Amino acid sequence: MPHLPAPTAPHPGAAPAPAPMRSAAPGRGLKGRIGVPGDKSVSHRALMFGALAVGTTEITGLLEGEDVLRTAAAMRALGAEVERLGEGHWRVAGRGVGGLVEPADVLDMGNSGTAARLICGLLAGHPLFAVLTGDASLRRRPMRRVTEPLLATGARFTGRAGGRLPLAVEGAAEPMPLDYEVPVPSAQVKSALLLAGLCARGTTRVTEREATRDHTENMLRHFGATVRVAAEGNRRVIELEGQPELRAAPVAVPADPSSAAFPLVAALLVPGSEVTVAGVGLNPLRTGLFDTLREMGGGLSVTNARVEGGEPVGDLTASFSALRGVDVPASRAPSMIDEYPVLAVAAAFARGTSRFRGLAELRVKESDRLAATVALLAANGVRAEVEGDDLIIARDGAPAPGGGTVETHMDHRIAMSALVMGLASTRPVAVDDTGFIDTSFPGFTGLMNGLAGGPAIAAPPSGLRE
Incomplete structure (x- = not known):
């Protein structure tokens, strides 16, 4: 079986020589x-939804940059089977919604804020303990705008001042659905809340004041989830029916x-x-x-x-x-x-x-x-x-x-x-x-x-x- 390439970035504590x-x-x-x-946004999500689906998802055109390889490694650590079949060609055997397992080690997100924030939502809906970290740049970036709304699921987060990494996550045993209006346009926050809502019984509702990239909504539908999007005044409202059985589906990344x-x-x-x-x-x-x-x-x-x-x-x-x-x-x-x-x-x-x-x-x-x-x-x-x-x-x-x-x-x-x-x-x-x-x-x-x-x-x- 081909093995997932190891990320090439140094450990967060290392200080590599500059490359001017x-x-x-x-x-x-x-x-x-x-x-x-x-596309990096689609690549991250393809790996995550593949890990949450029942069956085997085949991905072509996957971005093989460091950020996406961190997500691939994290999905493997959470129990999915992740294989690289060739350049940009990957296969993910998922565990189903709610089926991820506790990782044996710290999840290192490197420089990827997208991976770190979306995985916070993914972990919030699973009854497990995990620790997220990243490189020096990522450890300076705020996570609280994601973790604060996720607290309403029943998950707990413990991090540095400002909610910064390293961040310990205790997922909810019985996650609650969310009803949240995102105060500042952010596809990452919206996506994290929807990922948490997959594991919750009932309807998760996320309201945006301005529309942000909708790859998460598109991919939820692609994998078989029930998602409704409607305008309410000048707001955009996304509703997700929780605990679906996501079905493996091929993804061609543009x-x-x-x-x-x-x-x-x-x-x-x-x-x-x-x-x-x-x-x-x-x-x-x-x-x-x-x-x-x-x-x-x-x-x-x-x-x-x-x-x-x-x-x-x-x-x-x-x-x-x-x-x-x-x-x-x-x-x-x-x-x-x-x-x-x-x-x-x-x-x-x-x-x-x-x-x-x-x-x-x-x-x-x-x-x-x-x-x-x-x-x-x-x-x-x-x-x-x-x-x-x-x-x-x-x-x-x-x-x-x-x-x-x-x-x-x-x-x-x-x-x-x-x-x-x-x-x-x-x-x-x-x-x-x-x-x-x-x-x-x-x-x-x-x-x-x-x-x-x-x-x-x-x-x-x-x-x-x-």
């Missing part, structure tokens, strides 16, 4: 048709739109570029970035639109474009929350003022992503302002100056956004560490260099600074 990189203009346009890794964002934005910014990313997930609750780029004048088109595994999919092509500033409403933020750093890079090359509203959620990502994005721009000669939870960038349409070194704070999206910036800036852009990019986008550097026709992204020749 520098990106520079490639000297020609980015060209090519590429694939990007599978290409991750959050990963596709990086080569597509780079193509919009580098003169002479035309890049196609094949098979990108086009779930309407995930396409806010693409809508925004079109509003900015970006040449972005979809071909070969289709449905795979219950999710809309298409091939996206981006070509070099003169961009203009845009005002993005707060209501769009949930559909593009992970893409704001690379969108800010696009705005740094646009003519006019861009204002991105309602970015409170960015403050609790892998880093304070709002502050890190402002610092990324400032280090490379682009002034940005924060007013409340809004980010404002005013530019004249000229290439960003570049020439700076970006502190990534162990945030893979900040690192990749900075490297995209360097491909189009007047001067190269350096990044202090890129070792954690593989957590979500394995092969990023090689893919971008393939489009560039050479090593546009490489280790700096000496030190970090020009």
